Amino acid sequence: MTTPAGDVLLEVQDLKLTYGSLNAVDGVSLTVRAGERHALIGPNGAGKSSLFATVAGRTRATSGRVVFGGRDVSALGEAARARAGLVRTFQHSSLFLGMSVQDNVRLAVERAGGRPRRPWPSPRRDRAVAEEATGHLRAVDLLDRREALTGALSHGERRQLEVAMVLACRPRMVMFDEPTAGMSVAETYRFVELVESLPRDITVFVVEHDLDVVFRLAERVSVMAAGRLIAHGAPAEVRAEEKVREAYLGRPRSTAPLFGAAR
Ligand SMILES: Nc1ncnc2c1ncn2[C@@H]1O[C@H](COP(=O)(O)OP(=O)(O)OP(=O)(O)O)[C@@H](O)[C@H]1O
Numbered sequence: 308m309t310t311p312a313g314d315v316l317l318e319v320q321d322l323k324l325t326y327g328s329l330n331a332v333d334g335v336s337l338t339v340r341a342g343e344r345h346a347l348i349g350p351n352g353a354g355k356s357s358l359f360a361t362v363a364g365r366t367r368a369t370s371g372r373v374v375f376g377g378r379d380v381s382a383l384g385e386a387a388r389a390r391a392g393l394v395r396t397f398q399h400s401s402l403f404l405g406m407s408v409q410d411n412v413r414l415a416v417e418r419a420g421g422r423p424r425r426p427w428p429s430p431r432r433d434r435a436v437a438e439e440a441t442g443h444l445r446a447v448d449l450l451d452r453r454e455a456l457t458g459a460l461s462h463g464e465r466r467q468l469e470v471a472m473v474l475a476c477r478p479r480m481v482m483f484d485e486p487t488a489g490m491s492v493a494e495t496y497r498f499v500e501l502v503e504s505l506p507r508d509i510t511v512f513v514v515e516h517d518l519d520v521v522f523r524l525a526e527r528v529s530v531m532a533a534g535r536l537i538a539h540g541a542p543a544e545v546r547a548e549e550k551v552r553e554a555y556l557g558r559p560r561s562t563a564p565l566f567g568a569a570r
Pocket residue numbers: 326329331349350351352353354355356357358
């Protein structure tokens with residue numbers, strides 16, 4: 308099932324998530340269109356990760372709905388949403404550090420296809436899995452590291468590998484929560500290029516603190532503060548809004564701009 312580019316792919320409707328008396332997500336509604344590169348920004352504690360966890364199905368919303376590809380997925384768990392094409396990046400813990408890079412991706416391909424390893428050999432199937440894994444490794448520019456031990460990868464390379472494993476799930480939308488956190492400037496640059504190189508039939512929804520990355524990647528930006536959506540629109544529009552500047556952009560930046568003047 309595909310959603311034509313530009314149509315709404317993800318619709319979050321009046322989503323609420325409370326932790327005791329804290330409204331971590333306080334009635335957020337937003338849409339992400341098919342093919343879009345959409346960033347979610349906001350100050351620390353704004354509720355971005357809470358929203359992501361709820362959209363991905365890791366955390367059950369207190370109220371509200373998540374509609375993906377026209378289907379209400381609110382009652383589905385994380386695995387079922389991933390099967391529907393709504394995939395959040397894997398955490399580091401899901402990488403097998405003692406295995407080679409290509410074996411991690413092969414395993415992801417097998418799991419995504421619902422094809423657990425059988426006790427008897429099937430060279431034809433193994434070849435198909437290996438070929439698909441090679442394609443994903445090429446897409447994230449890790450082909451020359453395929454035989455390396457995963458534990459020996461740099462931080463940035465591990466993130467690239469996680470994207471290869473996400474691609475194995477054949478996602479319609481990938482959600483990244485602070486993908487460039489802890490990356491060097493060079494790794495960040497490389498990661499942005501990787502996201503830019505993803506095919507347009509994969510929609511990208513990203514939480515990111517590095518505003519140079521946001522303004523380079525995103526076509527639309529949503530801004531949260533204190534659990535609420537306070538602005539959304541094109542990067543230039545959002546940047547011009549006073550309340551956004553107050554809540555977020557007004558903070559002094561500690562690092563020089565990575566990509567120079569934002570568009
Ligand atoms: N499991 C939890 N239990 C209780 N409170 C939580 C839990 N997770 C998050 N919170 C609180 O919910 C609020 C929103 O947190 P969240 O992590 O979603 O913010 P964020 O926008 O992702 O922040 P950051 O930019 O620092 O990652 C914060 O006040 C946080 O302390």
